[in-house]
Amino acid sequence: MGELIIITNPHARQNSKDPERFERFQRMVGDQGTVYQTQQLDQLEQTCRQLLTKEIDLIAICGGDGTNHLVTTALIRTFQEAARPLPPLTYLKGGSMNTIAWGLNIRCPAEKVLTHLLQVRQAGRPLATQRQGTLHINDAYGYFFGNGYAVNFLEEYYNANSTSGPRRAAEITYKAIGAVLSRNEMHQRLARKFEAEILADGKPLGFPAYGMIMAGFIEYIGIGFKPLYRAHEREGHFHLVATGFNPGRILAQIHRFYTGKPLIGPHHFDDLVQDLQIRGAAPIGYTIDGELYRNETTIHLRPGPTLDVVVDSPQ
Numbered sequence: 001m002g003e004l005i006i007i008t009n010p011h012a013r014q015n016s017k018d019p020e021r022f023e024r025f026q027r028m029v030g031d032q033g034t035v036y037q038t039q040q041l042d043q044l045e046q047t048c049r050q051l052l053t054k055e056i057d058l059i060a061i062c063g064g065d066g067t068n069h070l071v072t073t074a075l076i077r078t079f080q081e082a083a084r085p086l087p088p089l090t091y092l093k094g095g096s097m098n099t100i101a102w103g104l105n106i107r108c109p110a111e112k113v114l115t116h117l118l119q120v121r122q123a124g125r126p127l128a129t130q131r132q133g134t135l136h137i138n139d140a141y142g143y144f145f146g147n148g149y150a151v152n153f154l155e156e157y158y159n160a161n162s163t164s165g166p167r168r169a170a171e172i173t174y175k176a177i178g179a180v181l182s183r184n185e186m187h188q189r190l191a192r193k194f195e196a197e198i199l200a201d202g203k204p205l206g207f208p209a210y211g212m213i214m215a216g217f218i219e220y221i222g223i224g225f226k227p228l229y230r231a232h233e234r235e236g237h238f239h240l241v242a243t244g245f246n247p248g249r250i251l252a253q254i255h256r257f258y259t260g261k262p263l264i265g266p267h268h269f270d271d272l273v274q275d276l277q278i279r280g281a282a283p284i285g286y287t288i289d290g291e292l293y294r295n296e297t298t299i300h301l302r303p304g305p306t307l308d309v310v311v312d313s314p315q
Helices: 013-017 021-032 041-051 065-081 099-103 110-122 149-159 166-182 185-190 247-252 254-259
Strands: 003-008 033-037 056-063 089-093 129-132 135-137 140-142 144-148 196-200 212-216 238-243 268-273 276-288 291-303 307-310
Touching: 003 021, 003 041, 003 110, 013 021, 021 033, 021 110, 041 065, 056 065, 056 110, 065 089, 065 099, 065 140, 065 291, 089 099, 089 110, 099 144, 135 144, 135 276, 140 276, 144 149, 149 166, 149 185, 149 212, 149 276, 149 291, 166 185, 166 247, 196 238, 196 268, 212 276, 247 254
Parallel strands: 003 033, 003 056, 056 089, 089 307
Antiparallel strands: 129 307, 135 140, 135 291, 144 212, 144 276, 196 276, 212 238, 238 268, 276 291
């Protein structure tokens, strides 16, 4: 049996509030594997290279959505460069939102999931896995891409001077709804659109302006929204939603995001694609799994590798 590897980010919100978690993980894992704590990108890259020398059954990443994205990207790059198959991955919730873990049906606290994984391994039973697509976005990898209104919302969330987490996200959502109805200053920040040339599978969408683009291989993106309801429909194709709607028009149909149905109206695209190119006259902000990027004028999305993700959780 190979090793169980855990990579933790001590700066992720839950981990930073529980500095003893690293040592607790070490005690729990014992001789079944190794726990790494990475604080900087160069340290993460060094850790990933060390993993090439090991026989590994499972890599568990413990952090928030941004940590998951950065570690997954580093692992894919390292193992691809070495022409080695990437071992199965799983995610232990250690951040404030943990949207990606939730979207992958990993719902329980980190220690409870880890205890279950160790028990299954000790019993010699196979771990339940699912084949999970990834997005290749420029030179990075993730499960979800968003820009426009999605980035505007995240900026409100990250700039808030209060506790982060699902409760804060819900508060921002309620404030955003009020802002759209009252058209106040917050509405002006949230409603910013962008102009770009967008090609989906080589065909221009041709909207005069874009409010938001979402794409990915997970259905659920937080606060109950399931806009990418076709994310698992066809391997090698990701679900793309691109809209020119203003926030008020989206709000009028917001129930469709909750129930996994397409928005209705002109200047709206909702389908499976294999390639998306975004070319802006100015830098375009976007998010990969909650991590913000701001300085790209050209963004290219295509399917990344399909991973084995362990979703074996306690009952």
